[in-house]
Amino acid sequence: MATDFVKNNEKYAKDQHKPNLPIPPSKKLLIVTCMDARIDTFASLGLEQGECHVVRNAGGCAQDAIRNIVISQRLLGTREIAVFHHTGCGMLTFTTDQLKDILRKDADDAAKAEVDKIGSFLEFKDLEESVKEDVKFLKNHPLVLKETKVSGWIFRVEDGKVVQVA
C-alpha cells in the first residue's frame, strides 16, 4: 500500500539508488510496454537504471505513447523503439463499446460527455498482429524520426520469455 512507501524506500535509497546518472538514456532506447503488474521490464530484459525510457500504458499501445516518444527522441536523444505486447493481456478481453456501456451505467451528464469524447480504448483482437500494426504505425508516423530502429516483441507471461515478431 502507498502508506508503506516511506518505510520500504529506506533500503532502496541507501543501497540501490544511483543519484548521478545523466538524464538521456545511455542505450538511446525507448520501450513501450503494457502496464500489466506481472511484467518487470528492467529485470526481464537485463536493463539497468539510466539505460532506457519505459513508457507503460494499457496494452503497450504505440498510439498512446506518441507524446512520450516525441519528448524522448527530440529532447533526450533516444533512437531505438521496442514495442512489447504480452500474452494474457486485458486488452484482448473487451471491446470499446462494452467498456463505454459500463462507464455510461452510473454516469452523470459530465461523465457521459467524457465517454462520448473517447474514440477507442485501443483494444486488440490478435496479439501478434497488434504488435506488427504498432511497429508499422511508428515507422510511418510523421513525428517519429526517420532513422529510428523500431522492433516489435511479445512477452510471454506463462514462461517469462520474449519473442521478436516485427
Ligand SMILES: [Zn+2]
Ligand atoms: Zn496487458
